[in-house]
Amino acid sequence: MPKIIFVQPCGTRREVEATQGNSIMEAALKHGVTGITAECNGSAACATCHAYFEDDRLSQLGAIEAHEEDMLDFTASERLPVSRLSCQVTVTDAMDGMIVRLPESQ
Amino acid sequence: MANPVPVIDDISLESLYADPYPSFQRLQRDAPVAFVRAAGINLVTRFDDIVQIERDFETFASSNPVSLMNRVMGHSLMRKDGEDHRLERKAIEPSFRPGVVRNHWAPRFRVIADDLIDQFDDHGATDLFGSFAAPMASLSLMEMLGLRDVSWQELAIWSQSLMDAVGNYGQDPEVIRRGQVASDGIDAAIEVVLPKLEASPDPSIISSMLQAEDKHSIAQIRANVKVIIGGGLNEPRDTILTTAYGLLSNPDQRACVMEDANLWSAAFEEAVRWISPIGMYPRRVTRDVVLGGMQLREGDQLGICVGAANRDESHFDRPDLFDILRPKQSHLGFGAGPHYCAGTWVARQMVGAIALPALFGRLKDLRLDEAAEVKLGGWVFRGPLSLPVRWSI
Numbered sequence A: 001m002p003k004i005i006f007v008q009p010c011g012t013r014r015e016v017e018a019t020q021g022n023s024i025m026e027a028a029l030k031h032g033v034t035g036i037t038a039e040c041n042g043s044a045a046c047a048t049c050h051a052y053f054e055d056d057r058l059s060q061l062g063a064i065e066a067h068e069e070d071m072l073d074f075t076a077s078e079r080l081p082v083s084r085l086s087c088q089v090t091v092t093d094a095m096d097g098m099i100v101r102l103p104e105s106q
Numbered sequence B: 001m002a003n004p005v006p007v008i009d010d011i012s013l014e015s016l017y018a019d020p021y022p023s024f025q026r027l028q029r030d031a032p033v034a035f036v037r038a039a040g041i042n043l044v045t046r047f048d049d050i051v052q053i054e055r056d057f058e059t060f061a062s063s064n065p066v067s068l069m070n071r072v073m074g075h076s077l078m079r080k081d082g083e084d085h086r087l088e089r090k091a092i093e094p095s096f097r098p099g100v101v102r103n104h105w106a107p108r109f110r111v112i113a114d115d116l117i118d119q120f121d122d123h124g125a126t127d128l129f130g131s132f133a134a135p136m137a138s139l140s141l142m143e144m145l146g147l148r149d150v151s152w153q154e155l156a157i158w159s160q161s162l163m164d165a166v167g168n169y170g171q172d173p174e175v176i177r178r179g180q181v182a183s184d185g186i187d188a189a190i191e192v193v194l195p196k197l198e199a200s201p202d203p204s205i206i207s208s209m210l211q212a213e214d215k216h217s218i219a220q221i222r223a224n225v226k227v228i229i230g231g232g233l234n235e236p237r238d239t240i241l242t243t244a245y246g247l248l249s250n251p252d253q254r255a256c257v258m259e260d261a262n263l264w265s266a267a268f269e270e271a272v273r274w275i276s277p278i279g280m281y282p283r284r285v286t287r288d289v290v291l292g293g294m295q296l297r298e299g300d301q302l303g304i305c306v307g308a309a310n311r312d313e314s315h316f317d318r319p320d321l322f323d324i325l326r327p328k329q330s331h332l333g334f335g336a337g338p339h340y341c342a343g344t345w346v347a348r349q350m351v352g353a354i355a356l357p358a359l360f361g362r363l364k365d366l367r368l369d370e371a372a373e374v375k376l377g378g379w380v381f382r383g384p385l386s387l388p389v390r391w392s393i
Ligand code: HEM
Pocket: B062, B077, B078, B079, B089, B141, B144, B227, B228, B231, B232, B233, B235, B236, B239, B272, B276, B277, B278, B281, B282, B332, B333, B334, B335, B336, B338, B339, B340, B341, B342, B343, B344, B346, B347
């Protein structure tokens, strides 16, 4: 199972075993990682599962669909080039060891 | 051992309609899942239980073989699950994206709000229900759907007739008839605009249905337009009124929002939490499961009381108070899970960013009319039934 490392804005790190095929959002909720609200539980409709990913691993995340692209402009914390909605990113083996930073607010 | 779901005999529909919150509070404390005989359904009232339900659509389904909604409107996305639901939801998404709302719909909503206020009587008194909130919601929805040559009153009557028919468990023939008239009227109105939207696509909802990769069939268009007319009109209307009522009865908070325009969005969210326009929506249990310590059985019908959950004391401090300054916190007023309100960002703009700032900004000394009483009603849907106000001219 690929390991994902969630990092809180204060710097606290949590390493979790994610299940392939789940979303990063689901991996966080399943392990009680705080900082992801996920009001719409993965419907790409709430923008409260915003997270920052690793710059040089963006290509591992899959493409951003038009709907997510639009929604990303409405996150509570600033959108950066490494921003994604974590419910739209599916966990794969290649993601082992990936760092996911959580924003100040959702 | 899980407990059997208790049966509650002493909560009447009349008391729920007049003020559901004391009953919600009692259920939350004593019987978080309870069969309320008058409603004929198992009410779920705690925040955490509802979150559990919404994270598991396979166990707690929206599809329902005995759905009255399907009979009245046809089989819409609101009563589908899994892939069937996802495809229809994806088809309408382009019209509801927050960026599309901001760039395309918001300027239109602004014109609608200003026109309505321009038409207010010049003696400084009105009932905001009929002169502002209802036409604002109806005209905005009309634009979004892409319908033409329908009056706002007609759309509002269709919406109400459909909702009455969906809640018509007693099968009153007059209610069935009015539901059918609305349904026929909507089918005809769709027919009128289809050729033009097929020929020249635009951001409207019906256009999105036609343009989607999985193009809607005519039956899907009819059912989903009806569910959007039934479910997209009263909620923004009621939220306009509830937010205005909350601010007009709390002068300190009103002063804050007049000082800092960023607070309008907080005022909007707080109104949706405080008096959730959709207080209850249904789910069906597909397998035996334990929820909140209670044993549910396959086939049980649930009433998900987000109106109760949004006042759950284990989540909200002094939940009965309207307080736009409370710390930002998730509520369940837009639902959760796969059916999370598609119109969330529409309502945020229409109500929070446009209708309310226009109203409070343009009417000097806006205040509740002391000679008239504000009445609220409903528990499945809830909001002010009238909001008489005065201002200085
Ligand atoms: C403050 C205003 C509003 C509130 C509180 C609200 C609330 C809700 C809730 C609680 C649901 C979930 C129902 C369920 O799970 O069974 C829902 C679904 C939905 N709402 Fe809203 N709504 C609002 C405004 C709107 C508007 C303005 C529109 C359309 C323009 C709209 C369109 C929809 C649609 C299409 C669905 C069904 C989504 C699906 O089944 O996937 N809503 N709404």
